[in-house]
Amino acid sequence: MDVLQVLGTLGGAARREELLAAGVSPKQLRVAHAQGRIVRAWAGCYALPDAPRAVLDARILRGEVTCISALDALGLPLLTRSGQTHILLPRDRGFALRDARVSRGVRLHRSARNGATERIAALPRNLSTPVATSLDVAARCVEPLEHLVLVDAAVNRGLIAPSAIAAFRVSPRSRREFLATHVDGRSESLLESITRFTLDGAGLTVEPQVRIAGVGRVDLVVEGSLVVELDGRAYHADERAFAEDRRRDRKLAALGYTVLRFTYDDVVKHPERMLAEVLAVLAVIRTGRSATTLGPWQLLAP
Incomplete structure (x- = not known):
């Protein structure tokens, strides 16, 4: 099995165990790495040289792309970009404050899901949180008006229904009420x-x-x-x-x-x-x- 082809199907980056499970042999990994066709992005993590940063960070941390990183990949409009990758981890996953994996431009989020299942097609399967979850988590990182812009766009594209706002768990009550009051999916920009x-x-x-x-x-x-x-x-x-x-x-x-x-x-x-x-x-x-x-x-x- 060609390692470049497998990495391509996995979004450009993967853990070593994922590659072996897909049929790539240890020797193929060593040869491709020695030839410079792939890079060892982190211990046990390999990637194509042009792998998207969000995918790479998610693989390294064994997390999921979320918040404005996931929404940006989806093409929803952002007023500001922080340059960080937003990654969701389980609540019980621990990291030292100085862990190099966290300090390399990553913003960590920890949250339970809100029950949504619609995922972001622009990112590899099981590597991003559902659209509604990403919108919910965005309450931590964007001001109310920019949050409304994102929710308007998601409703306009049929990615969520306005009723999904009530199920947001991360957004405080005041933010949920603001969004529910002002959302209008007819807005196209x-x-x-x-x-x-x-x-x-x-x-x-x-x-x-x-x-x-x-x-x-x-x-x-x-x-x-x-x-x-x-x-x-x-x-x-x-x-x-x-x-x-x-x-x-x-x-x-x-x-x-x-x-x-x-x-x-x-x-x-x-x-x-x-x-x-x-x-x-x-x-x-x-x-x-x-x-x-x-x-x-x-x-x-x-």
């Missing part, structure tokens, strides 16, 4: 979740992913009259997409909608400014005044 939460917190009525005849779906409709479109960092790589958005904007204007567009930095770095601009435009819409009838003291400062 990090920017939509943050914007929806920000505007909803100001008492505005916000509807995500509204379909409008002749236009298609728009990101958000606020107070029934203002369309908010959100342009991510990878916005418009080609001219046709840019032209299509201009056409949509014109059609929306013809239908009586006002359109505001915000960028990643607007939403993530300056949410208070974004909210102020939305409130100012809504005030204009409600009073029926145009920008030309407003005095300079009534306009937003640049």
Whole structure:
């Protein structure tokens, strides 16, 4: 049995006993290691030279990838990345504080499962915690709003149901209540979740992913009259997409909608400014005044 092929099927790294059980002989291991085709990542642990760090850390520690490491592998949106691998271990597994396996950029979690079974296809089987468990454990590492972004995305993709939040065991009660109150699987991006939460917190009525005849779906409709479109960092790589958005904007204007567009930095770095601009435009819409009838003291400062 070819050792590289076996390692590939196991995600790029494996314990020696796993390789032997798969049919790899001790001699094949020695030869592949001597030839530099595989590396000995730790005592009793072998890996391909380009093995993913998360898989490698999980094999070395005999644990499971969890929390934001597992969610990142799944492609869920993260606002921040710590550079650490998050690994779940049994509660009774002991490690010295100076254990080199722990000090090499690994964040350890210890927790009982919450009963979920759906695993993360991007990682080898039995090497990651279920999606719901990873989301639950994330309460230890991310702020409430980023946690909501992750849960929104998981619900949108059908990975969990909103009812799964009630079964979270690691998240404190206040976090579970926050998530259950604000989760909305209709949001299709990090920017939509943050914007929806920000505007909803100001008492505005916000509807995500509204379909409008002749236009298609728009990101958000606020107070029934203002369309908010959100342009991510990878916005418009080609001219046709840019032209299509201009056409949509014109059609929306013809239908009586006002359109505001915000960028990643607007939403993530300056949410208070974004909210102020939305409130100012809504005030204009409600009073029926145009920008030309407003005095300079009534306009937003640049």
